Amino acid sequence: MISGNLYPSVSTSCIFPPKRTSTPAHVHLPLLKISAKLRLISFESVSLSFPTFIASKSSVKSTRFSNSVAKVYSFEGQNPTSLSDLEDLSENGVVYKKTLAMVECSMFAALNGLVYFLSNSLALENYFGCFFCLPIVISSMRWGIAAGRKTMVATFLLLLVLSGPVKALTFLLRHGLVGLTMGSLWRLGANWSTSIFLCTIVRALGAVGYVLISSFLIRENILALITINIHASLTLIFTASGVNLIPSMSAIYAIFGTLVMLNCGCFMFLLHLLYSIFLTRLGLKTSLTLPRWLEKAM
Template sequence: MKIMNILQIHNLKPQFPCTFRTVPHHSLSGSLNFSLRKSTRLSSSSFLLLLVTPIRPTFKIFTVSRIEAPFFENNKEDEEEEEDEERNSATNLTEFEDLAPDGVVYQNTLRLVECSMFAAVTGLVYFLSNSLSIENYFGCFFSLPIVISSLRWGVAGGRKTMVATAMLLFVLSGPVKALTYLLTHGLVGFTMGSLWRMGANWGLSIFLCTIARATGAVGYVLTSSFLIRENILALITINIHASLTFIFAAAGINTVPSMNFIYSLFGILVVLNSGFFVFLLHLLYSVFLTRLGMKDSLRLPRWLEKAL
């Protein structure tokens, strides 16, 4: 009460020694700036209003610089990684291509397997037929695997089958059986298969196969003569000469055939025998391969195509 009386007596009003001055927020940078002035005075209502109003600080927005590529770039490592990826993808593609049915590796593997199987079957059948003395019943089929290999895989396939069969017989039965197979069956099958693969007509094929068969027969006789230390060819020609002399004498012909005539007659008989055998092989193999579905690979005569 004494204080209030004193204020009333002296007619005094509450004064504040300083006032606050707000600065526009556009001139603020990150914080509020307050300037104090002792000369200016504020009333109590203004002071209360200033306390009540919230102060909103403003902040300056800083711009962020653009992200630029570094001056020094490690391009060599990126290029090497890309090259490695390309190489890996290329190797994967080649592996899939090789495993495909039309791939080179797949075809070579299939050719090797088929030729090996044909050689194994032919060698086993020839070995058993010689052991059981039934070679005459299966002799016409010993050249068939070589012909099939030549038609399917070319001349190289037929040659590989023939050589593989001879090597197998060489291991199982010795060099004599292997050489006998080559002379009597291997050369004929290889010649026939090669000519059929090249699309030769039957006339040329029969002629060349006959020569191959006759050459093999003569070679077999000479080989046997060397092994038994006896000239089998001379024995054959002498027997032919004696038989013809007896026939001429019985017929009343007073001539003695010369040895040159005997040799020529022997050669003609061998060629005729080989020719008939080769012709029968052509017929048998044509029918057999047609039944196997390989008719498109054959060049048959018209009369045989009509018959089949």
């Protein structure tokens, strides 16, 4: 018989691992506090990065939001702007009207510049000369004096690119300023006598300016040639009629200015008559201040 145990003695700690003892409560408390603080910080950062919306049952059911409540949030910390501050894009809105005015002015300027360029190239300016002021007048009547001025400036710049400075200045002096003056006076409701008188002065000054520009380009004083020819013609007429009289140069200048004003006055009266009929056919009769005899005739 073998005395003792058949197997060597093995300690119980090797077979069965020791039981884990529970962590004390004073160790868990700091960890719980730190994790709670981290969760609170992460929640606040998320809530700050996105706007919060609180909706009731009635607001969820309705899909419309009033302009005073709905807001548009911009990037990079800019202030939110409400929808009521945005421009109105309807047909009666400010943005729509400004865009329509800009488009019409640009189209009128392009059409006017193209017609003037072709009429000069084909020597048809005498046939279409009465229509070069019409786009500026229509722009002034429909959208105001500023729109007429923009149309005139845009046409001038277009002709400056297409035909050069001489043709552009010719258009500005002979047609652009006259159209702007007529459209502005008609927009302000001036009567025909005032409008014709002021437009005649502008037309006469433009004609004199055109003559001066032509004199500078050809290196010849055209005004002096005109006055000398008038003086010679009057002297010949007086001599042929038996009147021993030599007109002075001041009288020649007065006669020349009177003839220019008379020519421009007749042209502006016919232009007023033509544009009144044309704008009446376009439906702008309510914006016109016509004389009584013309209203009865129309």
